[in-house]
Amino acid sequence: MLAYHLSQETDLASRRLETIGHITDWIDDHAGLEGRRLLDLGCGPGLYASQFAERGAIVHGVDFSSHSIGYAREKAATAKQSIRYDVADYLEGSLPDRQDIVTLIYCDLCVLSPAQRQHLYTNVRRSLVPGGMFIVDVMHMSAFSAYTEGCDLDFNMMAGFWSENPYYAIHCRHKYAADFVSLDAYTVVEERRTFRIFNWLRYFTPQMIGDELLANGFTDITVDEKYLTGGRASSIEVAEDDSSAQTFAVIARIPS
Numbered sequence: 001m002l003a004y005h006l007s008q009e010t011d012l013a014s015r016r017l018e019t020i021g022h023i024t025d026w027i028d029d030h031a032g033l034e035g036r037r038l039l040d041l042g043c044g045p046g047l048y049a050s051q052f053a054e055r056g057a058i059v060h061g062v063d064f065s066s067h068s069i070g071y072a073r074e075k076a077a078t079a080k081q082s083i084r085y086d087v088a089d090y091l092e093g094s095l096p097d098r099q100d101i102v103t104l105i106y107c108d109l110c111v112l113s114p115a116q117r118q119h120l121y122t123n124v125r126r127s128l129v130p131g132g133m134f135i136v137d138v139m140h141m142s143a144f145s146a147y148t149e150g151c152d153l154d155f156n157m158m159a160g161f162w163s164e165n166p167y168y169a170i171h172c173r174h175k176y177a178a179d180f181v182s183l184d185a186y187t188v189v190e191e192r193r194t195f196r197i198f199n200w201l202r203y204f205t206p207q208m209i210g211d212e213l214l215a216n217g218f219t220d221i222t223v224d225e226k227y228l229t230g231g232r233a234s235s236i237e238v239a240e241d242d243s244s245a246q247t248f249a250v251i252a253r254i255p256s
Contacts, residue, residue, distance in 0.1 A: 017047065019228060023105065023137075023249075024051040026227045030251060031133055033057040036100040039127060041090045042108045046072030046083065052103075053081045060096050062088040091116055095127040102127055104136045107247055110202045121216035131256040134218060140225065140245045144203035147182050149173050162188045162197070180204070209250055218252035 027033065034056035040049045043061030045068045053059045053076075061083060063069055069085045076083045091112075095102070102124050109117060124134050150173055157169035167190045174183040184199040204212075206223040213221055227249035 020047050020051060022228055024048060024055065026224070026249070027052075027101075027103070027135060028055050031101055031135065033101075037098060037129075038101040038103065039096055039099045041095075041102065041104045042106075043072065043085065044068045046075055046085065048103065048105055049083055049085075050075060050079065050081060053083050057101070059083045060099075061085045062090055062095075064089045090123070091120060095123045097127055098129055099127045099132060100129055101133045101135060104134075107137055107139050107201070109136050110139045110204075111200055112202075117212070118216060121213070121218070125217050125254050128254050130254065132254055134213075134252045134254075135249065136252075137227070137247050137249045138209055139201055139203045140248050141180065141203050141205045141208075143246045144175075144180055144182065147173065147175055149175050157186070157188075162186065163190060165190050180208075206248065206250075213250070213252045217254065219255055220251075220253040222251045224249045 033052055036057050038052050038057040038059050040052065040059060040061040043049050043063045044065065046061055049059045049061040049072065059081075061069075061072060062085075063072075064087065066087050069087045072083070072085045075081075076085070090104075104120075109120075112120065128134065152171045153168065154171070155168055156166060157171060162169060167188050169189070170187040172185045172187075174185065176182070180203045182201050182203070184201075186197040186199075188195050188197070206225075210221040210223070225245040225248040228247075
């Protein structure tokens, strides 16, 4: 999996570095990273964290993958960056406190259940200083509209993403319109084992995610459907209805 995070040929595990640079610039423009304490949830191998640090942030990254954290620590040491990395599940226990900014990037929020999201919001609020910012990106409802159900069978599906061994995979796509949720279910069949992967995604409109964040103690919600190409965040009420957007960014604050 680490190799897919680092690959510049695919966005399966992480976005390409050029896109990560655009997102980091966008966050810097809106939050001002210089001297800010930033907690990067689900930081993986530190692709965003290292760029946050380059822009002057005091960065703490957490991820449940020891392989990714090991790589991130080595990279930070080589680059002489003072980034703290911890192996941790951000849904369990408490988060580091006194943070100015908490980030959760590449639509990780969308894989969580409603109860998990509510638990995360509580922990993020406790982690942030008064006036602190929670920055996430989520799947756009236009992507849900374009999502189609069906099944496919392929050998070494997704260029061998699911296993180092040869395999066949069945990919079935399910759409739950009432809940704005999709399920990508993979059955992977190797010579000596068979396993299944279930990838759930929740999709949002700006109003939906704004209402959810407001109900969980956040305020001053702004969104940007063009954050990947240098957009500017605006209030939910004036957000563009961009039917071509697959994702959009959200900035939420806690009261000062």
